[in-house]
Amino acid sequence: MDTRPLPLDSTSLDALAADGLRYALVDGADPQALAPWDTASARGFHDRRPDPESVDEHARHVAHRRITGVWDASIPSPEVPVATVASWVGELSVPGGTLDSWAISNVTVASTHHRRGIARALLQGELRTASAADIPMASLTVSEATIYGRFGFGAATRIADLTIEAKRAGWSPTAPADPAGRLVFVSSQQAYESCRDLVDRAGRATPGDFAIDDYHWGRHVGVFADRDKRSATLRIVRYDDAAGVPQGVVVYRLVSDATDFTKHTVEVDYLRSATDEAHAALWRYLLELDLVAAVHYEVASPDEPVLWMLRDQRAARVVTFDHHWLRILDVKAALEARSYGASDALNLGIDDALGIAGGTYRLEAGADGRAEVRATDAAPDLVMNVATLSALYLGSHRAATFASAGHITAATPGAITRLDALLRSTQTPFLSYWY
Numbered sequence: 001m002d003t004r005p006l007p008l009d010s011t012s013l014d015a016l017a018a019d020g021l022r023y024a025l026v027d028g029a030d031p032q033a034l035a036p037w038d039t040a041s042a043r044g045f046h047d048r049r050p051d052p053e054s055v056d057e058h059a060r061h062v063a064h065r066r067i068t069g070v071w072d073a074s075i076p077s078p079e080v081p082v083a084t085v086a087s088w089v090g091e092l093s094v095p096g097g098t099l100d101s102w103a104i105s106n107v108t109v110a111s112t113h114h115r116r117g118i119a120r121a122l123l124q125g126e127l128r129t130a131s132a133a134d135i136p137m138a139s140l141t142v143s144e145a146t147i148y149g150r151f152g153f154g155a156a157t158r159i160a161d162l163t164i165e166a167k168r169a170g171w172s173p174t175a176p177a178d179p180a181g182r183l184v185f186v187s188s189q190q191a192y193e194s195c196r197d198l199v200d201r202a203g204r205a206t207p208g209d210f211a212i213d214d215y216h217w218g219r220h221v222g223v224f225a226d227r228d229k230r231s232a233t234l235r236i237v238r239y240d241d242a243a244g245v246p247q248g249v250v251v252y253r254l255v256s257d258a259t260d261f262t263k264h265t266v267e268v269d270y271l272r273s274a275t276d277e278a279h280a281a282l283w284r285y286l287l288e289l290d291l292v293a294a295v296h297y298e299v300a301s302p303d304e305p306v307l308w309m310l311r312d313q314r315a316a317r318v319v320t321f322d323h324h325w326l327r328i329l330d331v332k333a334a335l336e337a338r339s340y341g342a343s344d345a346l347n348l349g350i351d352d353a354l355g356i357a358g359g360t361y362r363l364e365a366g367a368d369g370r371a372e373v374r375a376t377d378a379a380p381d382l383v384m385n386v387a388t389l390s391a392l393y394l395g396s397h398r399a400a401t402f403a404s405a406g407h408i409t410a411a412t413p414g415a416i417t418r419l420d421a422l423l424r425s426t427q428t429p430f431l432s433y434w435y
């Protein structure tokens, strides 16, 4: 869906205007219009000022996004917005299917203008616009875990920051060995062209992943504007199966140790595989590189299979934290898009302070794993807010844990256990990158 022609939310428009601010859309395909917006976005994330080359590159690859800003005519550089946000609709993988999600990115408010409600106006505007356009879900990745819960977002997947001592870890004798395919070095351009299909297949098979757009994909493999000379340090290895079909790719850099040349660290920027065979082959390759002491990957699945391929599991240090935040906008559409682990029926009472998704819904899942959902006047078995339902939606977490933490109230005995059985996902939900 092309979200660019949708009108700006009138409530947010009025709220910002009452504060002396102008809320407007930017044509992302026009580098001249995009340059001040890029300047503001980079400043918001404490990044360096963008150069014309990276603005041009950005304009070529984000033209599909809905780009919004807020301007203050009274400041010395009135052309630079004091707040930014970008959004687009993409495919979110869920257990047993996919659904459209309104992805939100580049949320910044200038530090000279913060804490006066500008982000609130922008976020609420995005959610109301998405809901009015019948998009059932909104999603984002976050700089801080403290910002988005108030808008109804819940942390629906976790990621693992993984550091493995390569020599100590070893490769378990029971782990996959001698793959039928082969590993090959590929250039950034070759990876960009030949690995997109496997990345899309892997993403569709992983609940919680979000279809990567061309901008993120190109950046991962290093084909875009290269102001930091990043692509010169990237190495890209592809795994081709026995039939020659690309099934896995890893993008990495080697960081040297100041005093010992035998102790480089492999920084994995991106790793994706569409088959178990490719996944094991790529990990074994990384762990057995010469002159390497450690492999570090900060966007690993919280249930990364490589941990079960190591001879010494304690050679791995894992820190997990929240990653993909979801916000259900349409409870019926979202719940009907996924499959369920049990045949059961529950009435869910959902509170939504923004008045978008609240109500009581009857979820009836059949033996085929699919559910029908409808609004009901019956008493709820369970009551929670929309952020909690959004966090539980993919099946990453246990409802029982959320109940213990005070986020769910059960009116019917046993309802929490039944909700857990319904929402269980056979695969660990996981988003493979930041956006």
Ligand SMILES: CC(C)(COP(=O)(O)OP(=O)(O)OC[C@H]1O[C@@H](n2cnc3c(N)ncnc32)[C@H](O)[C@@H]1OP(=O)(O)O)[C@@H](O)C(=O)NCCC(=O)NCCS
Pocket: 044, 045, 106, 107, 108, 109, 110, 113, 114, 115, 116, 117, 118, 119, 120, 121, 141, 142, 143, 144, 146, 147, 150
């Ligand atoms: C985070 C950011 C967008 C907030 O913008 P803002 O205009 O100051 O936010 P608002 O004034 O609209 O605040 C809305 C609410 O969020 C709270 N809030 C804002 N920033 C917060 C933060 N960093 N941590 C916790 N709460 C925060 C406010 O206290 C306010 O709370 P309330 O609901 O109790 O009133 C802004 O500080 C920023 O640009 N930060 C740097 C870039 C960044 O991290 N962006 C987020 C990317 S995911």
